[in-house]
Amino acid sequence: MGYSEMKCPHCGKMNRESCNAWMYGSPIRTCKKCGDKYLDRRYREPAVQGFDQRTTDANLYKTVSIICGAVLVLVYFWYRFTTQNYGYYTNYQVAFLIMLPLALVGCLIQFFRIKSGAMDKANAKYLAESEERMKDRQYVADLIANGYKVPEKYLDNGGNDG
Numbered sequence: 741m742g743y744s745e746m747k748c749p750h751c752g753k754m755n756r757e758s759c760n761a762w763m764y765g766s767p768i769r770t771c772k773k774c775g776d777k778y779l780d781r782r783y784r785e786p787a788v789q790g791f792d793q794r795t796t797d798a799n800l801y802k803t804v805s806i807i808c809g810a811v812l813v814l815v816y817f818w819y820r821f822t823t824q825n826y827g828y829y830t831n832y833q834v835a836f837l838i839m840l841p842l843a844l845v846g847c848l849i850q851f852f853r854i855k856s857g858a859m860d861k862a863n864a865k866y867l868a869e870s871e872e873r874m875k876d877r878q879y880v881a882d883l884i885a886n887g888y889k890v891p892e893k894y895l896d897n898g899g900n901d902g
């Protein structure tokens with residue numbers, strides 16, 4: 741969970757809203773003060789734009805984990821070298837020795853979440869919410885008007901109330 745903030749272009753009110761980590765949601769927001777709609781392109785509508793690569797691409801985390809691991813080993817030997825040969829170590833070395841294992845663990849957790857299908861499950865929930873929004877013809881029309889490439893299956897959703 742996080743927060744997003746955007747100034748309403750109509751009345752200038754700063755809208756602060758809670759959002760999920762990947763900002764899955766409608767890019768068309770409604771101002772809490774004036775009730776007008778405005779566009780926030782940071783939001784991603786999964787049914788239209790697909791999922792964030794960081795929630796589907798396990799290899800991304802594998803690569804970053806390997807890089808973090810390799811750099812960690814190098815920093816460790818650098819730290820050992822300077823402490824044993826010169827009797828000192830630097831704040832940079834300590835910072836790296838703390839940050840790299842954290843980054844490594846974080847990447848590995850994401851890697852296993854994708855591999856185990858936990859991430860897919862979370863994505864399926866976001867997609868279901870997204871498809872629910874896509875049932876609103878006005879909403880679909882608004883997305884198209886804003887240049888979003890809406891997949892055909894959402895264009896004709898059965899109604900004939902034209």
Ligand SMILES: [Zn+2]
Binds near residue numbers: 775
């Ligand atoms: Zn407003």
